[in-house]
Amino acid sequence: MIEQIDFSHLHDRCPAVIEELVGPFSDAINLPNRGSPPERCFWKNQDDTPLQVLAGDYVEKVFSHHFDLDPTSEIEFFRLALEFCRKNLREGMGRLFTTFLRLASCLPYQHHGHTFLLGILIEFLDTDESKEGNWAQDYEMALMEQWAYDPWSAYSSEPISYRLDEWVNLNAFVSMIYRDLGQSLDNQLCGDLEGEARRYLASYGVTAMSVVIPQLANEDERYKATFKALVACAWINHGGSRLASLKLAMEQGKIPENTINICDEHGNTTHWNEAKWTLMVDGLEHLIKLIPFDRAREHTQHMLKYMKGQVEGRRKRT
Numbered sequence: 610m611i612e613q614i615d616f617s618h619l620h621d622r623c624p625a626v627i628e629e630l631v632g633p634f635s636d637a638i639n640l641p642n643r644g645s646p647p648e649r650c651f652w653k654n655q656d657d658t659p660l661q662v663l664a665g666d667y668v669e670k671v672f673s674h675h676f677d678l679d680p681t682s683e684i685e686f687f688r689l690a691l692e693f694c695r696k697n698l699r700e701g702m703g704r705l706f707t708t709f710l711r712l713a714s715c716l717p718y719q720h721h722g723h724t725f726l727l728g729i730l731i732e733f734l735d736t737d738e739s740k741e742g743n744w745a746q747d748y749e750m751a752l753m754e755q756w757a758y759d760p761w762s763a764y765s766s767e768p769i770s771y772r773l774d775e776w777v778n779l780n781a782f783v784s785m786i787y788r789d790l791g792q793s794l795d796n797q798l799c800g801d802l803e804g805e806a807r808r809y810l811a812s813y814g815v816t817a818m819s820v821v822i823p824q825l826a827n828e829d830e831r832y833k834a835t836f837k838a839l840v841a842c843a844w845i846n847h848g849g850s851r852l853a854s855l856k857l858a859m860e861q862g863k864i865p866e867n868t869i870n871i872c873d874e875h876g877n878t879t880h881w882n883e884a885k886w887t888l889m890v891d892g893l894e895h896l897i898k899l900i901p902f903d904r905a906r907e908h909t910q911h912m913l914k915y916m917k918g919q920v921e922g923r924r925k926r927t
Contacts, residue, residue: 611642612642612646612648613647613648614635614639614715614716615647615649615715616634616715617631618653619708619712622652622769623707623711626708627704629689633685633686634686636682636685636686637678637679637683637722638716640679641676641679660773660833661832663772663773663832664832664836665902667717667774668902668904668905671717671718671839671904671905672719672904673904678721678722702744703747703751706748707755710755710779712726713726713778713781714771714775714779715778718778723781723785727782727785727786727789731789744797745797749794758770758771760773761776761837773833773836780817781843784814784846784848787814787844788850788851795809795810809855811852811881812870812881814852815881815889816871816872817844818889819871819885820837821837821892821895832901834899835900835901838896838900838905839908845912845915846912849915849916852916853916856886859881890913890916894913896909897913
């Protein structure tokens with residue numbers, strides 16, 4: 610049975626979340642499953658699920674459940690989001706992005722709610738209200754703030770950081786934004802900047818994917834391997850084509866290698882290049898051997914094959 614997803618903790622964890630949007634979004638997600646039990650909230654110390662169980666439950670949600678949304682609540686949520694930004698033009702966009710990112714972090718990878726949120730963003734960014742400000746900069750600032758809560762970072766701390774399943778969820782949504790809005794975002798952020806001053810949002814993706822690089826050997830790490838692989842899968846699934854295009858552009862000298870950076874778990878920054886790409890591929894292939902869940906392992910194999918094919922296909926066409 611699908612549990613009711615708990616969103617009530619979001620404003621406590623991140624005061625920038627627009628509280629009046631949380632209830633309508635919860636209705637849109639949960640009303641189709643009315644009568645189902647609510648999930649226990651780890652933020653409120655109701656849940657201390659062992660990692661093995663958390664990983665197994667998460668894989669079940671991602672690959673076995675179908676999620677419907679309540680259409681009436683969807684309409685109400687969009688109306689309230691638009692109304693908030695109209696009344697708060699100066700701070701509205703940044704808080705809207707933060708709210709959407711936090712809401713998405715509660716939804717499993719491949720949940721229809723991600724597509725719903727993305728559709729609202731695309732529609733809203735075509736309105737006069739959004740065009741009055743620098744929405745690309747607002748988005749990057751909101752994203753940068755959330756990336757500070759990376760659970761794989763050496764500086765992460767519980768319960769402030771995202772839980773491992775939440776981090777997969779967040780990356781699934783961000784990779785969809787990158788797929789559909791990344792070109793526009795990059796154009797606005799880079800503008801007339803040259804060389805190292807140029808900022809590509811792919812840096813967030815390759816940083817998230819870089820967790821697959823360390824070679825895991827500890828048997829206890831198998832369940833963490835599942836989450837690491839699914840983060841990479843989300844980016845390959847949604848943003849793989851664009852990442853492959855950037856990879857090829859760097860190989861051809863159209864984009865300097867020092868414009869896309871990886872920030873490791875200790876805060877050190879390195880450039881994304883051919884060597885790092887090879888390490889990611891090798892690391893993901895190694896993780897596949899550690900994943901104890903068939904569906905997650907098969908999905909990872911499929912995504913890895915797709916990503917390799919994207920790059921090779923582009924090489925042959927040039």
